[in-house]
Amino acid sequence: MFESLPGFREFYPDQCAVRNHIFKHWKKAAISHSFSEYDVPILEPLDLYIEKSGEEIIGQLFNFKDKGGRDVALRPELTPSLARLIATRAASLKKPLKWFCIGENFRYERPQKGRLRSHYQLNADIFGELGASADAELIALCIRALTIFGLKADDFVIRLSDRNIWVDYLAHFGINDKQSIEVLAVIDKLEREDREHSLKKLKTYFGKGTEDVFEKIETLISLRTLEDFRSFILSQSLVDSNRCKIEARLVEWEKLFDHFNALQLTPYIQIDFGIVRGLAYYTGFVFEAFEKSGKFRSLAGGGRYDHLVEKLGGPKLSATGFGMGDVTLTDLLNEKELLPHINGTTSIYVIIGGEVERVKALTSISYLRGQGYAVDYSFKNISYGKQFKLANQSGAQLALIYGAKEVSENKVKIHDLSTGCESELPDNELKFELKRYFEK
Amino acid sequence: MFESLPGFREFYPDQCAVRNHIFKHWKKAAISHSFSEYDVPILEPLDLYIEKSGEEIIGQLFNFKDKGGRDVALRPELTPSLARLIATRAASLKKPLKWFCIGENFRYERPQKGRLRSHYQLNADIFGELGASADAELIALCIRALTIFGLKADDFVIRLSDRNIWVDYLAHFGINDKQSIEVLAVIDKLEREDREHSLKKLKTYFGKGTEDVFEKIETLISLRTLEDFRSFILSQSLVDSNRCKIEARLVEWEKLFDHFNALQLTPYIQIDFGIVRGLAYYTGFVFEAFEKSGKFRSLAGGGRYDHLVEKLGGPKLSATGFGMGDVTLTDLLNEKELLPHINGTTSIYVIIGGEVERVKALTSISYLRGQGYAVDYSFKNISYGKQFKLANQSGAQLALIYGAKEVSENKVKIHDLSTGCESELPDNELKFELKRYFEK
Secondary structure, eight states: OOOOTOOOBBBOOOHHHHHEEEOOOHHHHHHHHOOOOOOOSSSHHHHHHHHHOGGGGGGSSOOEEEESSOOOOOOOOSSSHHHHHEEEETTTTTSSSHHHHEEEEOOSSBTTTTBBBBEEEEEEEEEESSHHHHHHHHHHHHHHHHTTOOTTTEEEEEEEEEEEHHHHHHHHTTHHHHHHHHHHHHHTTTTTTTTHHHHHHHHHGGGGGGHHHHHHHHHHOOSSSHHHHHHHHSSOOOOOOHEEEEEEEHHHHHHHHHHHHHTOOGGGGEEEEEEEHHHHHHTEEEEEEETSSSSSOSSEEEOOOOOHHTTTTOOOOOOOEEEEEEEHEEEEEHEEEEOOOOOOOOOOOEEEHHHHHHHHHHHHHHHHTTTOOEEEEEESOHHHHHHHHHHHTTTOEEEEEEEEHHHHHHHHEEEEETTTTTEEEGGGGGHHHHHHHHHO | OOOOOOOOOOOOOHHHHHHHHHHHHHHHHHHHOEEEEEOOOOOHHHHHHHHHGGGGGGSSSEEEOOOOOOEHHHHHHHHHHHHHHHHHHTTTSSSSSEEEEEEEEOSSSSOBBBSSSSEEEEEEEEEEEOSSHHHHHHHHHHHHHTTTTTOOTTTTEEEEEEEHHHHHHHHHTTOHHHHHHHHHHHHHHHSSSSSHHHHHHHOOOOOGHHHHHHHHHHHHOOOOOOOHHHHHHHHHHOOOOOOOHHHHHHHHHHHHHHHHHHHTTTTGGGETTOOSSSSSTTTTTTEEEEEESSOOSSEEEEEOTTHHHHHTOOHHHEEEEEEEEHHHHHHHHHHOOOOOOOOOSOEEEEOOOOOOOHHHHHHHHHHHHHOOOOOOSSSOHHHHOHHHHHHHTTTSSSSHHHHHHHHTTTTEEEEEOOOOOOOEEEEEHHHHHHHHHHHO
């Protein structure tokens, strides 16, 4: 028998129910924040990803030539396709836009815990609003997309940082914009890499003063309050233009925290300049959501990318967004026992006396299904005992019994599968009785 | 700016809402029939499709070598993956199984009306029940997956046929099982191809008697009742073993129609031996759903495939299933004006007096979102007039107003956006008032 490919998942009904539980609640969270759902193709021109991320990205892609000779790739992320959608209709779409998508992404990498070759992501983005109010709204949704499952401020934290502050601070050491992208890629890995190794990599940029700069970087990363950050900046001999830029950013940080306070989200937020997001295109606020014990990978990550739409050929349009994957989240919800036990979707099981009663039973089944009830029954004529067993296994709340006696009297017996209570009523009153029962 | 690939769709929010409407109702129909949802990978080993459909299938696939040297393909259909799922756990899964999936399929073919390179399908299958009761259940779901959108018996028809009867009837002319697959592929195309062309193709099998056999085939295809079919068979000089087999099938047909009568589905069914389903693996009842005027492609198609699970390496397990695509269905619902006009998902728009009132408003917004309401507001401080305009555009039913006066008195103003009615109430009564309003 053929196996599925490594890093790809099959979803048997019990697993599919868990996945649907995640999707349903992500969607509920996004809609409660008035985000609109969109979707983009699974397969896209390869150039779309090269333009955004450079040739290196190809190594991680499922890419190939299609039968028309086009270079194509399974999408590794949604953002480039989304930027194209927005750019194409930039003139007619009313800003700000708040959009979300729940979709599958693909990466050719070694499958490991929390990282598969295919996974699902909730992506949420806001276009056309430059101010911190949009960042607050986006982060509020990111938090809600976790708390909606029952996760609490004890369970996870949003580590919040600022790429602009990093760039402005690094400028103080003579690092230009292009270099800063490379230096930030090193800083991005500090948590996971050997200190000496990082120091060595930074030497290219800071020369003899590297150890000194590195200590300052470590201090910056250790700061946890805006006050401490303010003191730190005051202690640095920055040139006026850089100081000015950083102070302007501080005003945005204060605005952001005003929003968090009003939204009562402060308990979920931690200032942490250790988060820089490895990718080149981020600008302004960036963040990642982590489980607190540290044993899981990042739950979500995002931030501002105010230049990307323009870079991909669209108009100048500010943007901020995040992605949240399903793999690590599902592992976490499993560990916290926050996933529901889902025992089928059947609500009514119809028990049929025999071939003669089947006609009447099927008519009733057809009617009840039309009313929206999830109704099941046995294809074969089997004993009442066996049918009751199937009824209990199906997870149904009620059994309806169409035996010879009931059918001859135009009646039906209702059997409550949890209490065992039975009552008999005229078939034409069934509708009202079920309504009463299921509205309880 | 990059374009998306030919034959692939982008879904802006208004288009995504239509797609979601289709998915939601398909799912509702499947669950009302107590089918369980599953899912399988988008990317699969190429061999899975070659084993099922032969080497020819490659010409229509998006297939490639992945970076690990595996021959892989984007799935053109769900059935082989599903058969693998079932086969893998055949021993532990309780039969009969009723499973459904709503998923994306891919084919490399020339995009045209009703045929894209990517489309979505509702797939529903029943495993482990050989009798006509399972075919009836499956066809009942197929019909419900169309009527749930408001389509009626005047709009579409299920054309129902029987591959076994065809094979048994063709045997009468000396056609063996292998040849019958080829002959049925010709019969499958009769409706769309020139008569002379079909005749020529059939000559290989029927030689000099082809014209005579062809007339009989045409007669068989023109029959519309079981009685006419019975008379037709009686008029043919069949050998006893073939006659016997066909009569056994007639018993199954009668059982099937008993079910349709009880389920009140007879008005949707038309006997039509012109339907044979081109694929080799079908056995027994086969059917296709068509819009009645004939201007659309097939809406759905399916039938029994009692040998496929075994062929793909699993145990012997009877099966029947259908697939229904979203492209033609959406075109049809559009023409019949059965698609809803969806104007956003926002239910409450919060209007904010100014920066001071924003704190109070945001606290309320955060609370209401937690209660499940879809709440939107302006990121910027703009005039009441502009905010009311945005509120109306959002599609919200209610506006909540937090002006200076309201906030200073711990009150909120409720403005019904459809009637213009306004009322003021203490902020802490808002919850109850909204509950009353939205439960109306």
